[in-house]
Amino acid sequence: MCYFDQVVWACGNWRWGKFREQCNKEYRIGETCGLKLVYGRQDEAKDCKICDQVTKKENRIRRTTERMARLHEWKLLASLERCEEEVASLKGEILRLREQHSTHMAGRAAFRLESGNPFEFHTSFGGPFSCPAIPVGLTERQDNLP
Structure with a gap:
C-alpha cells in the first residue's frame, strides 16, 4: 500500500506517476510493497x-479519401x-490502438470492442463494455416460492 501520484489525461486514460510515500508494511528503504494507492491526482488537459x-x-x-476522390x-x-490498401491498413491500426486504449482504461485487463467498429465513439456510462442484460424473471419479485 505505497502511495503514488496518478496522472489522468483528458480522454480518461491514466498512468502511475512518481512514488510519494512508503507504507508501514515495507520496512526496507527504497523498496515498495507492490500495492499502489493514489496519493494525489494530476489532471492533464491534453489527450x-x-x-x-x-x-x-x-x-x-x-486526406487519403479526399485524394482517392480526385x-x-x-x-x-x-x-x-494503393490508397484503398493504405486506408484499410490505417483502419486496422486504429482498431488496434482503440483496443489498446480500452485495455488501459479498463485497469489493464484485456477486453475487445463489442461492435468491432473502430470508429464508433462510446459515450455511454459503460463505455465500450456492455453488461449482460438481466432476465426479466430475475428482476421481478417471486412470492410463490416454496
Whole structure:
C-alpha cells in the first residue's frame, strides 16, 4: 500500500506517476510493497499518446479519401488501389490502438470492442463494455416460492 501520484489525461486514460510515500508494511528503504494507492491526482488537459496517434491516423484517412476522390475522377486506378490498401491498413491500426486504449482504461485487463467498429465513439456510462442484460424473471419479485 505505497502511495503514488496518478496522472489522468483528458480522454480518461491514466498512468502511475512518481512514488510519494512508503507504507508501514515495507520496512526496507527504497523498496515498495507492490500495492499502489493514489496519493494525489494530476489532471492533464491534453489527450494521451494513444489518442494522439488515433487522431493522426484519422486525419491521414481523411486526406487519403479526399485524394482517392480526385484519383477516381482522373481514372488513375493503380494509385486508387494503393490508397484503398493504405486506408484499410490505417483502419486496422486504429482498431488496434482503440483496443489498446480500452485495455488501459479498463485497469489493464484485456477486453475487445463489442461492435468491432473502430470508429464508433462510446459515450455511454459503460463505455465500450456492455453488461449482460438481466432476465426479466430475475428482476421481478417471486412470492410463490416454496
